[in-house]
Amino acid sequence: MNKITFISMRVLMGLVLSFSLATSPLAATHQDSADSRHKTQTHAKKPSSHQKTSASQQTRHQEKKGKTSPHKTSVAKSASHAQKKPHQARKTAVTHPTPGIHQAPSNNKKKAHRATSSHNKNKNKKTHHSHQESPTPDDVIIKTSHRPVHQPLRLSSESALVVDREGHTLYAKNTGEPLPIASVTKLMTAMVVLDAHPAMEEVLTIESEDKDRLRYSHSRLREGSQLSREQMLILALMSSENRAASALSRTTFKGGKTEFVTAMNTKAKTLGMDHAQFQDGSGLDQGNQASPEDLVKMVRAAAQYPFIQAATTRKEMMVRPGKKGGPLQYVNTNPLVRAGSWDIHLSKTGYIDVAGHCLVMQVMIQNQPISLVLLRSYGKFTAFADAQRVRQWLRQN
Numbered sequence: 001m002n003k004i005t006f007i008s009m010r011v012l013m014g015l016v017l018s019f020s021l022a023t024s025p026l027a028a029t030h031q032d033s034a035d036s037r038h039k040t041q042t043h044a045k046k047p048s049s050h051q052k053t054s055a056s057q058q059t060r061h062q063e064k065k066g067k068t069s070p071h072k073t074s075v076a077k078s079a080s081h082a083q084k085k086p087h088q089a090r091k092t093a094v095t096h097p098t099p100g101i102h103q104a105p106s107n108n109k110k111k112a113h114r115a116t117s118s119h120n121k122n123k124n125k126k127t128h129h130s131h132q133e134s135p136t137p138d139d140v141i142i143k144t145s146h147r148p149v150h151q152p153l154r155l156s157s158e159s160a161l162v163v164d165r166e167g168h169t170l171y172a173k174n175t176g177e178p179l180p181i182a183s184v185t186k187l188m189t190a191m192v193v194l195d196a197h198p199a200m201e202e203v204l205t206i207e208s209e210d211k212d213r214l215r216y217s218h219s220r221l222r223e224g225s226q227l228s229r230e231q232m233l234i235l236a237l238m239s240s241e242n243r244a245a246s247a248l249s250r251t252t253f254k255g256g257k258t259e260f261v262t263a264m265n266t267k268a269k270t271l272g273m274d275h276a277q278f279q280d281g282s283g284l285d286q287g288n289q290a291s292p293e294d295l296v297k298m299v300r301a302a303a304q305y306p307f308i309q310a311a312t313t314r315k316e317m318m319v320r321p322g323k324k325g326g327p328l329q330y331v332n333t334n335p336l337v338r339a340g341s342w343d344i345h346l347s348k349t350g351y352i353d354v355a356g357h358c359l360v361m362q363v364m365i366q367n368q369p370i371s372l373v374l375l376r377s378y379g380k381f382t383a384f385a386d387a388q389r390v391r392q393w394l395r396q397n
Contacts, residue, residue: 153393155386158356158376161292162390165368171390175292178275179375182350183240184295184358185283187302187312189249190237192263192281193229194305196252200230206321210246214284215352219243220328225321235319237311239330240349242282249281257281271297286354292373295360299371303346303362312347313337334359336384342391345369349383359383365394 153171159179162171206225221227221243227235232248235241246257253259257280264278273294279287290298302308315338316331333349336342343364350358356376363370372390377383 151393151396153389155374155389156377156379156382157374157386158378159292159373160375160386160390161296161371161373162394163296163371165370170370170394172292178277178289178291178294180286180352180355181283181288181290181295181375182352182355182358183242183283184290184348184350184360185278185281185288186236186240186245186350187298187308187348187360188264188267188278189245189281190233190308190311191302191305192260192267193233193248193252194307195267196263198229198252200228200233202229203227204229204232204247204251206243206247207250209250210243212242212282212284217242217284220330221321222325225325227319227321231317231319233307234311234314234317235330236282237308237348238314238317238332240333241330242284245282246280268294268298271301273297283350284352286352292375295373295375296371299346299360299362299373303369309346313344315340334361334384335381336361336387357383359387361387363387363391365391370394 155173157173159174159177160171161169161173161175163169203226206221206223208223211223212219219242221235221241225243227244229248229251232241232244236245236248249257249260253263255262260281261278264281265276268276268278268290273290276290276294276298277287279285312332314332316329318327318329320327332338332347334344334347337344337347344361345364346360346362348360356378357380359372359374359377361372363372370390372387374383374386377386379385
C-alpha cells in the first residue's frame with residue numbers, strides 16, 4: 001500500500017513539474033524567440049506564388065477542421081503577413097514624396113493624397129506638352145501640307161527670262177548681256193514682211209543667192225523651187241526654213257536684203273529693243289543678237305499678228321515646191337507644239353553653234369499669258385525640258 005502510494009505521489013509531482021515548466025516566463029520567452037526566428041526567416045525568404053497559395057489553402061483547410069496547431073497557425077500567419085507586404089510596399093511607393101513637389105505632412109493622409117494626385121496630373125501635362133513639341137513625321141506633314149510650296153527653279157539654259165502679262169519678271173537668269181539668237185530672228189523677219197503688205201499669193205523662186213554660204217546648212221527647197229510668199233513665210237516660221245527666209249528678205253523691198261535688214265533694225269528700235277541688232281533675215285549670221293529683255297518685247301509684239309500666231313503654232317504642212325518633184329511634208333520644230341498638251345500662242349526655235357539651242361514662246365499658264373525666253377541651251381532638248389520646268393514651277397507657286 002505504501003509502495004503504491006509512493007509511486008502515485010511521484011507521478012503527480014512529475015505532472016506538476018511539467019505544468020510549471022510549460023507555464024513559466026522562461027518557456028514563454030523561449031517560445032517567443034522561436035516564433036521570432038521563424039518570422040524572420042519567413043520575411044527574409046519571400047514565398048513564391050505557389051507557396052503562398054498552398055499555405056493559404058492549408059490554413060483555411062485546417063481552420064475548417066479545427067485541428068490547426070499553435071505552431072502551424074503561426075506559420076500560416078507569417079505567410080499571410082508576408083503575402084500582404086508587397087501590396088504595402090507598392091502603396092508606400094505611390095505615396096512617397098517626390099523631390100521638387102510640395103507634399104503635405106505625413107500625419108495628414110488626405111493632403112498627401114491630394115499632393116500626389118496633383119503631381120501625377122502635372123506629370124501627365126508635361127508628358128503631353130513634350131509630345132507636342134516633338135511631333136511625329138506624320139504630324140509635320142499634316143501641319144505643313146496646307147502651306148504653299150516655294151521651290152527654287154533650276155534651269156539648264158545659260159540665259160532665261162519669264163515675264164507675266166503685266167510685264168513683271170517672274171524669273172531671270174543672266175539677262176543683261178546680248179546673245180546670238182539664231183533663227184529666233186525669223187519673228188522679226190515675219191513682222192517686217194507683214195508690215196510691208198506685199199502680195200501674199202505671189203510666187204517666189206528659190207535662187208542661188210538664197211543658199212547658205214556661211215554655214216552650209218541643209219535645206220529641202222532646192223534651187224528653182226517655187227512657192228507662194230504665204231507658204232514661204234509659214235515654212236520660215238514653223239520649220240525654220242532658211243532658204244524660204246532668204247527669199248522673203250530678198251523680194252519684199254526693191255532694195256533687196258540691204259533694205260530689208262535696215263527695216264528690221266528700225267522695227268527693233270520702235271519696239272524698244274535697245275540691245276538688239278540684225279544682220280540678215282534667216283538668223284544664220286551670229287551678228288543677230290538681242291538680250292532676253294529685248295526678245296520678250298519682240299515676242300509680245302509678234303503675238304499681236306494673227307498670221308504669226310497661226311504659223312508658229314501649226315503642227316505640220318505639206319507643200320509642192322516644184323512641178324517635177326513630189327510633195328514635201330514639214331513639221332514644227334517645237335515638239336511641245338506637236339505634242340498638243342500646251343496652250344501655246346506663239347513659238348520659235350533657233351540653233352547655230354555659237355548661239356546654242358534657243359526657244360521663245362508665249363504660253364498660257366495658270367490662265368495668264370507668259371512670255372518665256374531660253375537662250376544658249378546646249379542640249380538638243382534642254383530648252384524644251386527647261387520650259388517644262390518653268391510651267392511646273394509656275395503651277396506650284
